[in-house]
Amino acid sequence: MKTGCLFARFCLRNGTRGFRQSFPRRQQYFSSSTRRLWHRTPFRQPPVSGTLLLAALSPAAFVQLSEEDTHDGKTGEAHMLEASRAEIDKKLPDSLHGFRRVVRGILIFLDSYVVEPIATGLRFLHLVIIFVPVISTVPAIWFGARVKAKDNERSGTLWWYQFLVSSMERAGPAFIKLGQWAASRTDIFPTEMCNVMSSLHSHAPAHSLAVTKRTIVKAFDHRPFEEIFEVFEEKPLGVGAIAQVYKAKLKSDLAAPGDPDLDEPRTPLQNVRKNVDALVKSTPQRVPSSYVAIKVLHPNVEKFVRRDLRIMGFFAAVLNAIPTIEWLSLPDEVEQFGEMMRLQLDLRIESANLTMFRKHFKSRTTAWFPYPYTEYTTRQVLVEEFAQGIPLEDFLEAGGGVFQQEIADEGLDAFLHMLLIDNFVHADLHPGNIMVRFYKPEGLDVTSRLPPWSRPKEDPEKALDVTEEVLQQLRPHRHKPEEWIAALEKIDHEGYRPQLIFIDTGLVTELNQTNRKNFLDLFKAIAEFDGYKAGHLMVERCRQPDAVIDQEVFALKMQHLVLGVKSQTFALGNIKIGNVLSGVLSMVREHHVRMEGDFVNVVISILLLEGIGRSLDPNLDLFKR
Numbered sequence: 001m002k003t004g005c006l007f008a009r010f011c012l013r014n015g016t017r018g019f020r021q022s023f024p025r026r027q028q029y030f031s032s033s034t035r036r037l038w039h040r041t042p043f044r045q046p047p048v049s050g051t052l053l054l055a056a057l058s059p060a061a062f063v064q065l066s067e068e069d070t071h072d073g074k075t076g077e078a079h080m081l082e083a084s085r086a087e088i089d090k091k092l093p094d095s096l097h098g099f100r101r102v103v104r105g106i107l108i109f110l111d112s113y114v115v116e117p118i119a120t121g122l123r124f125l126h127l128v129i130i131f132v133p134v135i136s137t138v139p140a141i142w143f144g145a146r147v148k149a150k151d152n153e154r155s156g157t158l159w160w161y162q163f164l165v166s167s168m169e170r171a172g173p174a175f176i177k178l179g180q181w182a183a184s185r186t187d188i189f190p191t192e193m194c195n196v197m198s199s200l201h202s203h204a205p206a207h208s209l210a211v212t213k214r215t216i217v218k219a220f221d222h223r224p225f226e227e228i229f230e231v232f233e234e235k236p237l238g239v240g241a242i243a244q245v246y247k248a249k250l251k252s253d254l255a256a257p258g259d260p261d262l263d264e265p266r267t268p269l270q271n272v273r274k275n276v277d278a279l280v281k282s283t284p285q286r287v288p289s290s291y292v293a294i295k296v297l298h299p300n301v302e303k304f305v306r307r308d309l310r311i312m313g314f315f316a317a318v319l320n321a322i323p324t325i326e327w328l329s330l331p332d333e334v335e336q337f338g339e340m341m342r343l344q345l346d347l348r349i350e351s352a353n354l355t356m357f358r359k360h361f362k363s364r365t366t367a368w369f370p371y372p373y374t375e376y377t378t379r380q381v382l383v384e385e386f387a388q389g390i391p392l393e394d395f396l397e398a399g400g401g402v403f404q405q406e407i408a409d410e411g412l413d414a415f416l417h418m419l420l421i422d423n424f425v426h427a428d429l430h431p432g433n434i435m436v437r438f439y440k441p442e443g444l445d446v447t448s449r450l451p452p453w454s455r456p457k458e459d460p461e462k463a464l465d466v467t468e469e470v471l472q473q474l475r476p477h478r479h480k481p482e483e484w485i486a487a488l489e490k491i492d493h494e495g496y497r498p499q500l501i502f503i504d505t506g507l508v509t510e511l512n513q514t515n516r517k518n519f520l521d522l523f524k525a526i527a528e529f530d531g532y533k534a535g536h537l538m539v540e541r542c543r544q545p546d547a548v549i550d551q552e553v554f555a556l557k558m559q560h561l562v563l564g565v566k567s568q569t570f571a572l573g574n575i576k577i578g579n580v581l582s583g584v585l586s587m588v589r590e591h592h593v594r595m596e597g598d599f600v601n602v603v604i605s606i607l608l609l610e611g612i613g614r615s616l617d618p619n620l621d622l623f624k625r
Contacts, residue, residue: 057083057084057087057348058348058374058375059348059351059352059355059372059374059377060352060355060374061083062080062083062348062349062351062352063352063355063356065079065080065083065352066079066080066352066353066356067356074512075510075511075512076510077343077349077508077510078339080343080346080349080352081339081342081343081346081349084342084346084348084349084379085342087379088302116307119303119307120307120310120311123304123307123308123311124311124314127171127308127311130167130170130171131167131171133163133167134160134163134164134167137160137163138160140156140157140159140160141154141156141157141160142154142156143155143156144156144157144158144159150192151190151191151192153190153192157192158192158196161192161193161196161197162196164196165179165196165197165199165200168200169200171308172204172241172304172308173204173241173242173298173301173304173305174241174304174305174308174309174312174341175308176200176204176241177241177242177337177340177341177344178312178337179197179200180197180198180200181337181340182194182197183195183197183198183200184600185600186582186585186586186589187585187588187589187593187595187600188328188333188589189589190589191582191586204239204240204241204298205239206236206239206244207244207296207298207299209234211296211299212244212246212296213225215296215297215299215380215381216228216294216296216381218378218380218381219376219377219378219380219381219383220376227251228250228251228254229248229249229250229251230249230250230251230252231248231249231291232246232248232249233246233247233248234246237293242297242298242301242305242344242345243295243296243297243298243301243347244295244296244298245293245294245295245296246293246294246296247291247292247293247294247386248291248292248294249290249291249292250290250292250373250383254373254376255290255292291385291386291388292373292383292384292385292386293370293383293384293385293386293387294381294382294383295347295350295381295382295384296380296381297345297347297379297380297381301345302345305341305342305345309334309337309338309341312334312337312338313331313334313335313338316330316331316333316334317330317331326547328594329543329544329594332543340507343506343507344506344507345379346379347377347378347379347380347381347382347506348377348378348379348382349506350382350505350506351372351374351377351382351384353505353506353508354369354370354371354372354384354505355372355374356424356508357369357424357426357502357505358371360417360418360421360422360424361414361417364414364417365499366410366411366413366414366417366500367410367411367414367499367500367501367502368499368500368501368502369501369502369503369505370384370385370386370387370501370503371384371385372384372385373385387435387437387501387503388435388437388467388468388471389435389436389437389467389471389501390435390436390437390471390474390475390478391431391432391434391435391436392407392411392431392432392434392435392436392500393431393432394478395407395436396431397479398477398478398479398480398481398484398485399481399484399485400488401484401485401488401489401492402488402489402492403488403492403498406497406498407436407498407500408613410498410499410500411434411500411613412613414500414502415429415605415606419602419605419606423510423511423516424508424510425508425509425510425602425605426502426505426507426508426509426605427507427508427509427605428504428506428507429502429605433502433503433504434500434501434502434503435500435501435502435503436498436499436500436501437467437470437498437499437501438467438470438471438491438496438497438498438499439467439496439497439499440495440496440497441495441497470491470496473487473490473491474487474488474491509602509605511602515596518537518541518596519602521537522534522537522538525537526562529562529563530559530562531555531558531559531560531561531562531563532555532556532558532559534558534562535554535555535556535557535558535559536551536555538554538558538588538593538595539551539554539555539593542593542594542595542596543594543595543596544592544594547592547594548591548592548593549590549591549592550591551591553591554587554591554593557587558584558587561583561584561587585600
């Protein structure tokens with residue numbers, strides 16, 4: 001108990017003050033140009049004063065923040081996070097006066113300096129009960145026979161990894177996310193540990209339907225729940241550590257009349273390009289789904305995560321004092337992980353990311369993203385077009401048939417556009433977040449030469465979305481490979497083409513100017529097969545060059561790796577870039593080369609995409625592209 005009280009005192013002195021200093025207010029965000037970005041419906045009113053700026057920024061304003069170049073070295077995602085945190089900074093609103101101001105001040109003081117430290121201390125004791133057994137069983141990692149199939153780890157080590165994972169699942173959402181994040185950091189943690197961590201799943205109970213309804217009604221400006229939806233499926237489609245998702249159908253007066261991103265007038269050059277795409281690329285005819293997916297944050301999840309992050313920061317500071325693990329820079333890693341968590345606690349950021357992706361892919365045919373209903377999206381609620389499609393996992397399991405090369409090429413092209421052209425990469429590209437839909441290609445637009453007033457107008461209510469029709473043909477055969485392949489051939493003969501839909505865009509990776517320059521310099525060195533130079537670049541531009549072990553040996557190993565690739569350049573199909581990058585991450589871990597988290601995220605995304613692509617098309621080769 002004494003330990004818990006001491007920890008609470010630590011949080012009282014450092015936590016709240018540091019939290020406020022870490023996210024200063026950015027008054028310039030609330031300018032007249034930002035206020036013009038509000039999306040309103042007839043029943044939605046601007047937020048009243050005295051609400052601590054709750055909903056002061058719309059998702060459209062977040063898009064503006066993402067696109068702004070402030071020349072401060074920060075990414076658009078960092079700007080959105082600062083604005084989000086500034087909104088919930090506990091300060092007295094200027095609109096409060098007299099007795100109400102005094103009462104609000106007392107409540108804020110009690111919450112910040114009494115309730116939060118006590119709650120954090122109790123949470124600390126709870127986590128001690130969970131993780132003390134994990135710490136006490138660490139010696140098990142030195143016992144047992146080595147298992148060659150498991151990266152030559154001892155059986156005791158494998159048991160301890162499983163024990164750690166089960167304890168993290170019991171510890172709650174922040175620790176589940178921590179484990180999932182750690183699974184991607186093979187530059188820090190052992191490969192087999194990352195493999196075990198990747199199996200972490202949230203077993204969080206769903207919050208009540210009553211809470212969901214109250215949260216949604218508030219997002220729709222207190223419009224009665226029955227007047228919002230034609231259909232609302234009360235059982236969640238999925239329950240995660242931070243939120244749960246429902247499927248519903250909006251009332252006709254709230255649903256999007258067509259796809260606003262595609263209804264803008266086109267120039268003659270754009271009309272020509274559209275017709276060329278229709279002939280050459282089989283451009284899809286995009287028809288928005290009449291159903292929506294609604295993501296609702298769990299109640300009070302922000303408070304729980306904030307407390308857990310303080311506790312993680314405390315332990316990271318303690319562990320960082322140990323000389324042998326100082327190179328890990330654990331406080332920095334916890335700070336980076338905390339930013340990732342906070343980004344997912346404001347659903348307006350995910351809505352803004354969807355908008356940005358749709359802008360980038362507006363004239364491309366490789367992939368698509370659901371339409372976000374920004375006017376109904378708040379910090380706690382995200383409303384977006386329901387992605388009708390079959391999870392890519394089904395194609396990996398049963399095969400892609402006649403479409404496997406096309407699906408693999410489209411996925412790879414979309415990723416390379418994100419990485420090399422847009423510098424805006426989906427940071428959670430696993431097969432569960434990629435859907436495959438089917439469409440009938442668009443025909444030539446012969447109305448482009450007609451005057452605007454004489455062009456026929458399409459009625460979105462009568463537009464045909466053939467996706468569900470195709471899905472009904474495929475669903476019965478999902479676990480019958482032969483029948484599945486036959487059904488895909490039938491769909492191909494009927495003229496349907498596949499298209500990828502990416503969902504769950506809460507996290508993106510943007511490289512700031514410094515990291516992007518480092519990435520391009522490293523990419524150039526490897527493309528020129530100068531592994532020695534690439535190795536020295538990685539050492540010079542890592543977080544802690546002085547902590548690197550045997551810098552010259554690391555550079556020579558990189559040269560050996562790159563020369564091995566060069567020797568196979570006449571048989572590129574034999575090169576698996578995933579194996580190359582895995583080797584690089586293994587050397588980074590061995591020589592304590594601390595790479596930037598965003599850089600590692602890009603590498604992990606390449607690993608995932610190549611693995612998915614080669615599962616569909618064994619001849620897929622990133623080097624050729």
